[in-house]
Amino acid sequence: MTRITELYGIPTASDPHAVDWPTVIQSQQCPFLSRKCLKNRKSAPDQTIGSCTVGYGRPNRHIMICPFRLLERNQVFEDCKSLVTLHQPGNEWHIVTELNVPGGSVDYCLASVRREKVVDFVGIELQTLDTTGTVWPERQRFIHGHGVKVRAMDRKSPKLFGMNWKMTAKTILVQLHHKIETFEHLSKKLVLVVQDHLLNYMKHQFSFSHLEAARLGDPMHFHAYSLEPIGERFRLQLSERLSTDAAGIASCLGMKTEAKLDLEYIHRQIESKISTTTLMSMNIPIADLS
Structure with missing residues (x-):
């Protein structure tokens, strides 16, 4: 055999x-x-x-x-369409290869285009073992x-x-750490497409407990696919989606980050001032600040 x-x-x-x-x-x-x-x-x-x-x-x-194995039926691109939130009916979908960004390059870009102008896009990285x-x-x-x-x-x-499980997983996480800050700054999404076996390894060997089921607002997404037997052939099937942000990728690698310190500081100020008097309600004027 x-x-x-x-x-x-x-x-x-x-x-x-x-x-x-x-x-x-x-x-x-x-x-x-x-x-x-x-x-x-x-x-x-x-x-x-x-x-x-x-x-x-x-x-x-x-x-x-082989990463090109993940291109079967273009399903990975289809499953990223929901992340291109500014797309509208009438726009064209375009798949562009090798998008250069600070920190390296991205394998693919799925773009929503209208009258030859980009309306929105999502970056897509493919990684196999x-x-x-x-x-x-x-x-x-x-x-x-x-x-x-x-x-x-x-x-x-x-x-x-x-x-080469360990090197594959660590290398792609380090690359994502360099690239996701750019996408987060641009308020765009970056998707890592992997096989379910690789994602399971990453979850066991790195700090992934803080990653959650995919949320539309997060800039970094993980799409994991299983390889399902269909007759004598195999077919890709989306099996799991997770998401996080730049700080979350740093945490996966056990790195400290200051990317959210300012935001967290503001959050703490707001939370310290929240009370029943600050609750927004119809027909109740905001308290006089003078």
């Missing part, structure tokens, strides 16, 4: 009579990008890897290792078993692969 779950978007458990694997391997097409796969081998730049999802762990879990080692020998053994000629040294290689 191969540990490659999906290769070029096709489940490896598919009926072998229904898939022409030699043609699939030769064409190297990614169905989620509608173009040639972009995951190239460093030692052979013209050769793509094509592994979207692998089986890993005990019990075995289907782990997405980084691997350690190499999946290449496992890939080569699979395609060799389905009629594709491969080098014996590749399919017989003892090299294995693993999941």
Whole structure:
């Protein structure tokens, strides 16, 4: 049984009579990008890897290792539309790649556009698990078993692969910490799209207890997707949404932040003055301040 779950978007458990694997391997097409796969081998730049999802762990879990796998049916963009709050009927939806912002770049931007002018937008980051080692020998053994000629040294290689859970999670949180302040300052939303397994790891290994079920007013959102089997295929399904702000991301990393000190100071002043006499009510004048 191969540990490659999906290769070029096709489940490896598919009926072998229904898939022409030699043609699939030769064409190297990614169905989620509608173009040639972009995951190239460093030692052979013209050769793509094509592994979207692998089986890993005990019990075995289907782990997405290519961020483009998250683009299936553009569902992740559909699920972000509610965060583009200034959108109106008649506006166009646009998906823009590589948006440069202070602190780095954002993978995608979903924008509401009217008469070629941006009305509102949401930034979207895609993150899947980084691997350690190499999946290449496992890939080569699979395609060799389905009629594709491969080098014996590749399919017989003892090299294995693993999941770099800690580095993947910490790296993306640090990146979010740099970027979310910009979005918060602009009163815009930033969404991190991940697989449910990665979010569960982050919740256990980092300080996530302060994150709440998604609130529209928060600038930082987490959208977690499960990979559900539908017949012989797999389908993305939104399984959990959380949200926080810039200070919340800092807290996830165990960092102290002064981003909200001024606001908290004002909140304390207001709260110290709240009483029954300050309660707004119809037909009751505000107390004279003189």
